[in-house]
Amino acid sequence: MTRIVRVGGAQMGPVARSDTKERTVERLIALLRAAHGRGCELVVFPELALTTFFPRWYAEPGEMDGYFETEMPGPATRPLFEEARRLGVGFYLGYAELSVQAAGARRFNTSILVDGSGVIVGKYRKIHLPGHSDYENERRHQHLEKRYFEVGDTGFRVWDAFGGRVGMAICNDRRWVETYRVMGLQDVEIILIGYNTPAADSLSDEPEELRMFHNHLTMQAGAYQNSTWVVGVAKAGIEDGHRLIGGSAIIAPTGEIVAQASTDADELIVADCDLDRCHYYRANIFNFARHRRPEFYQRIVSQAGADR
Amino acid sequence: MTRIVRVGGAQMGPVARSDTKERTVERLIALLRAAHGRGCELVVFPELALTTFFPRWYAEPGEMDGYFETEMPGPATRPLFEEARRLGVGFYLGYAELSVQAAGARRFNTSILVDGSGVIVGKYRKIHLPGHSDYENERRHQHLEKRYFEVGDTGFRVWDAFGGRVGMAICNDRRWVETYRVMGLQDVEIILIGYNTPAADSLSDEPEELRMFHNHLTMQAGAYQNSTWVVGVAKAGIEDGHRLIGGSAIIAPTGEIVAQASTDADELIVADCDLDRCHYYRANIFNFARHRRPEFYQRIVSQAGADR
Numbered sequence: 001m002t003r004i005v006r007v008g009g010a011q012m013g014p015v016a017r018s019d020t021k022e023r024t025v026e027r028l029i030a031l032l033r034a035a036h037g038r039g040c041e042l043v044v045f046p047e048l049a050l051t052t053f054f055p056r057w058y059a060e061p062g063e064m065d066g067y068f069e070t071e072m073p074g075p076a077t078r079p080l081f082e083e084a085r086r087l088g089v090g091f092y093l094g095y096a097e098l099s100v101q102a103a104g105a106r107r108f109n110t111s112i113l114v115d116g117s118g119v120i121v122g123k124y125r126k127i128h129l130p131g132h133s134d135y136e137n138e139r140r141h142q143h144l145e146k147r148y149f150e151v152g153d154t155g156f157r158v159w160d161a162f163g164g165r166v167g168m169a170i171c172n173d174r175r176w177v178e179t180y181r182v183m184g185l186q187d188v189e190i191i192l193i194g195y196n197t198p199a200a201d202s203l204s205d206e207p208e209e210l211r212m213f214h215n216h217l218t219m220q221a222g223a224y225q226n227s228t229w230v231v232g233v234a235k236a237g238i239e240d241g242h243r244l245i246g247g248s249a250i251i252a253p254t255g256e257i258v259a260q261a262s263t264d265a266d267e268l269i270v271a272d273c274d275l276d277r278c279h280y281y282r283a284n285i286f287n288f289a290r291h292r293r294p295e296f297y298q299r300i301v302s303q304a305g306a307d308r
Numbered sequence: 309m310t311r312i313v314r315v316g317g318a319q320m321g322p323v324a325r326s327d328t329k330e331r332t333v334e335r336l337i338a339l340l341r342a343a344h345g346r347g348c349e350l351v352v353f354p355e356l357a358l359t360t361f362f363p364r365w366y367a368e369p370g371e372m373d374g375y376f377e378t379e380m381p382g383p384a385t386r387p388l389f390e391e392a393r394r395l396g397v398g399f400y401l402g403y404a405e406l407s408v409q410a411a412g413a414r415r416f417n418t419s420i421l422v423d424g425s426g427v428i429v430g431k432y433r434k435i436h437l438p439g440h441s442d443y444e445n446e447r448r449h450q451h452l453e454k455r456y457f458e459v460g461d462t463g464f465r466v467w468d469a470f471g472g473r474v475g476m477a478i479c480n481d482r483r484w485v486e487t488y489r490v491m492g493l494q495d496v497e498i499i500l501i502g503y504n505t506p507a508a509d510s511l512s513d514e515p516e517e518l519r520m521f522h523n524h525l526t527m528q529a530g531a532y533q534n535s536t537w538v539v540g541v542a543k544a545g546i547e548d549g550h551r552l553i554g555g556s557a558i559i560a561p562t563g564e565i566v567a568q569a570s571t572d573a574d575e576l577i578v579a580d581c582d583l584d585r586c587h588y589y590r591a592n593i594f595n596f597a598r599h600r601r602p603e604f605y606q607r608i609v610s611q612a613g614a615d616r
Contacts, residue, residue, distance in 0.1 A: 037520060042481075080580070098381075127601050127604055128599055128600075128601065129599070130593065130599065151601060153540055155604045156604060158616070165616075172599075175533065175593065175594075176533070176599075176600070177485035177488075177489060177491075177529075177533055178600070178604070178605045178608065180485075181485060181486075181605075181607075181608055182604065182605060182607050182608065184614070185607040185608070185611060185613075185614050185615065186607070186614060186615070186616055187614045187616055192539070193490065203592060204588065208566075210562060211314065213563065214532060214562075214563065217525070217528055217529050217532060217563050218529060218532070219532075220525055221485075221525055221528075221529030222525060224522060224525060224526070225483065225484070225485055225526065225529075253519060254522075255521065255525050256518075258520075280512065280613075284511060285438065285483065286483075287613075288612060288613045288614055289612050289613025289614070290613075291436055291437070291438065291480075291484075292436075292484070292486070292612045292613070293435050293436065293459060293612070294608065294609045294610070294611070294612055296435055296463045296464060296486070296490065297486045297489075297490060297608055297609050298609055299488065299489075299490050299493040299494070300489055300490065300493070300602065300605055300608050300609060301602045301605050301606055301608060301609050302602070303493055303602070304597050304600045304602055305493075305595075305596045305597025305598075305600070306492070306493050306494060306495045306590075306596055306605055307493065307494070308466070308473075
């Protein structure tokens with residue numbers, strides 16, 4: 001079995017509030033076909049790929065339910081699954097999940113991993129929700145992920161798929177070292193990450209260039225320090241008047257970017273990810289069993305915030 | 309009290325096996341005086357600054373005792389402490405420590421933090437020892453830190469000094485996310501790191517450029533992800549026939565390098581480190597108390613190596 005997985009990063013341009021899901025799924029299908037044409041067996045779509053990034057607006061959570069999926073696949077997304085199965089191409093898809101349970105409705109920022117036969121083989125619910133839960137007047141724009149989503153309950157898992165060890169994370173998770181490490185400790189070989197990152201900070205004048213640097217810095221460090229491939233895929237461009245950074249990238253276990261988007265539009269980037277390249281660092285400089293010293297790491301789990 | 313600390317990174321060129329400690333301390337004093345001349349109140353010297361990087365040679369541990377310090381200050385290092393006190397400049401110094409205890413001799417790869425009155429206010433013993441403990445024939449050069457040193461017993465502490473929260477780490481510690489995070493969870497504002505990094509890997513053809521990239525990548529990510537300054541200082545150049553990378557750097561809490569060495573020789577880099585710049589990220593995107601989810605991080609402490 002080959003250990004080279006040809007991966008497509010399917011960056012998306014903006015999705016307007018007025019776009020129908022059917023129209024957006026057509027774009028995903030076009031990207032999926034382009035990836036198939038370039039020989040990809042796995043395509044990564046962004047976070048919340050089916051809709052505009054609605055957490056920038058304040059409402060009662062129930063009023064946003066039109067942005068959520070209650071089944072997957074559902075009527076709008078079924079054509080994507082069918083085309084994936086027809087082409088034999090798997091995918092990662094981010095979407096807003098509404099799970100109606102006995103205790104009531106639960107809402108998550110979710111990603112799924114679908115194999116080349118169109119079967120969902122993994123689900124992840126975002127753990128590091130950024131932003132805030134109430135309207136904050138001092139912000140230039142709102143970022144209400146903590147309002148519309150619960151903290152995910154899946155933990156950071158790694159699946160045997162595509163001939164390797166596949167992990168998932170979503171957007172802000174990529175800034176947190178624990179995300180990569182918990183998967184690294186499960187021998188992850190490729191981590192798939194969709195994101196929507198505003199080009200402007202809501203409280204400071206941080207330049208967009210610095211925000212792009214942070215986007216790549218965290219994913220490159222996460223890749224190198226855990227000897228894993230990382231595929232980060234953006235929704236980009238000016239979406240309903242709010243600019244999102246692009247910069248989708250495929251990153252080798254050396255931390256080097258091997259493919260990077262150069263537009264803010266629908267754009268496919270492709271790389272041959274040799275999963276065996278994870279082995280060298282993992283056996284040597286980052287041989288966890290030989291070098292890690294968990295007896296000195298206790299604060300990482302015993303406290304959330306800083307404590308002197 | 310000002311929260312701006314002017315810090316000097318005192319990179320050193322090689323220290324030959326034949327150099328006396330007295331001669332090497334003269335070089336440290338020259339760098340200390342240069343830093344004082346540029347208004348620094350804190351100077352960071354490299355790891356194992358008093359000697360050549362002796363773990364590249366294989367011997368019985370006791371045969372290397374000449375490279376170790378049994379007291380600090382000792383006869384050779386006392387002039388450095390006296391000059392620091394006279395100038396009112398504090399420093400970080402890395403050295404090999406031989407601690408003779410009732411149970412026998414213990415050897416550590418150690419750093420100390422000395423305040424502007426020449427008093428040792430902090431000591432750290434290196435936790436992440438790279439390399440191996442026995443001669444390994446397949447390597448182009450040896451890296452016997454695990455032979456000559458015990459794993460440090462101090463943990464990662466943070467000291468109130470120089471008007472802020474000061475942490476220490478040594479060389480290979482900087483590649484490990486836990487190093488920075490454990491100090492970040494103690495509100496660290498500046499982390500001082502000395503290093504000696506061979507320009508060639510002992511088992512692969514990894515290019516020196518990639519090794520320099522990793523050097524900066526890990527320190528920049530550690531700074532940004534923990535909202536802290538990082539000062540990394542190398543011993544550099546061709547030392548007893550073995551090339552060490554330089555690239556000493558002072559890194560802001562944004563992850564940006566604000567000062568960087570451009571030679572492989574004794575060279576001072578200087579930056580004004582405004583410790584209040586740690587606050588913005590720490591209060592927002594990296595507000596640990598608000599965003600971290602330790603309930604999902606358990607593997608980081610419950611296992612050293614990977615486990616599926």
